[in-house]
Amino acid sequence: MTTLPGWLRPANRLIRLLTRAGLPLGTIHVLTVPGRRSGAPRATPVSPLTVGGHRYVIAGLPESDWARNVRAAGRGELARGRRRQPVTLTEVTDPGLRREVVRAFPREVPHGVPMFVKLGIVTKADPDEFAAAADRVAVFRIAPVAG
Template sequence: MSDTGTLPGWLKPANRLVKLLHRLGVPLGTIHIITIPGRTTGEPRSTPVSPLTVDGRRYVIAGLADSSWARNARAAGHGRLTRGRAHEDVDLVEVTDPAVRRRVMTAFPTEVPHGVQFFIRLGIVEGAEPAQFAAAADEVAVFETRPAAHRPAAAQP
């Protein structure tokens, strides 16, 4: 599949609403907010994500491997996951092992069913079948989230 699809026009306003609700302490389903320092400005940049757990490890997926938040995650290597008023500082490690990427993508349609439509809309998959997601593992960015290593307060998002 190609990445020629586009995200729906309502997504940016919806993301703003989701971020606002989280700031008010209202968590929504599996959605968390990931905040990562911008790669050029260092200013915090936030976007909704849905972490999933596979083989006891937690991951987040960027449907567009070259999205701003994925590039920021690669550059910073850390961020903050927020759900409602709870937050957790995490290290972000991009997964390069193809077998692990396939396992994570295979689990996605079951673990995060509300996210399937975004992958379909982007043209990454045609349906919600786990095999289609596994086949698309090389087209997305997969990051493992780990408890943050100690770093100076100035380096926190």
Template sequence: MSFPPKSLKIANKVIIWLQRRGLPIGTMHLLTVRGRKSGEPRTTPVSPLTVDGSRYIIGGYAKGDWVKNARASGEAVLSRGKTKQHVRLVEIPESDREPVLRAFPKEVPHGVQMFVKTGVVRDSTPDGFAAAAPHVAVFRIESH
């Protein structure tokens, strides 16, 4: 699957609405990146995870707009509730994604079903996530 289902887009809008009102959900944050064409800010929910002391986010749809925008800009605002942090996003090469993907089921258990239900990963195991390395984007979050 190369693009998210409409149901995910609707769920994302609800999560964004709640987060902007100071109601954080689980480990979710909002990632705001400038649109590569419009220059307008674009926001999507993400669940950062920490692996070996570095923070990462996974883009389940490597051809999705927020991933393309992150690649083009390299900069974003990561927010949770009322807290905002300006960050750099550095895409990790496919060969280095496996440890981050393997950690996702343990570090972000509430996010696993979304990846499985939308077909991004074949199953909820670390092996299932690791196998998705060629089809997803993984970004390291760096302080700006």
């Protein structure tokens, strides 16, 4: 398993705090899902992107706790600033759609590219390189819960 940078946990805590305070931070949202074992809410910063009219989120480490929790729960809450929205999350298994979504990441979420580089998934913000890495990441489709 890839080792995450030591600064990531404190940075994620800060982002969650700023979001709770109502400050929107670019494309960053906080995704909260029930823990797969405890059922307790687990929050992580994510940057959704829109492709073909649908929203998606990418887990650079497909076996990370948050990705595993999303698979187990299939639902959560997406927050940006003080705005919260219940959502369902479905893993994208179609290889063509996965490539299309991952290819769009450097254009839609340019500030997220350095994390993918640090994780060794890509070497630069090249859409073709991102598309080639689509089999090594997890992609989830986000849909609002009908109210």
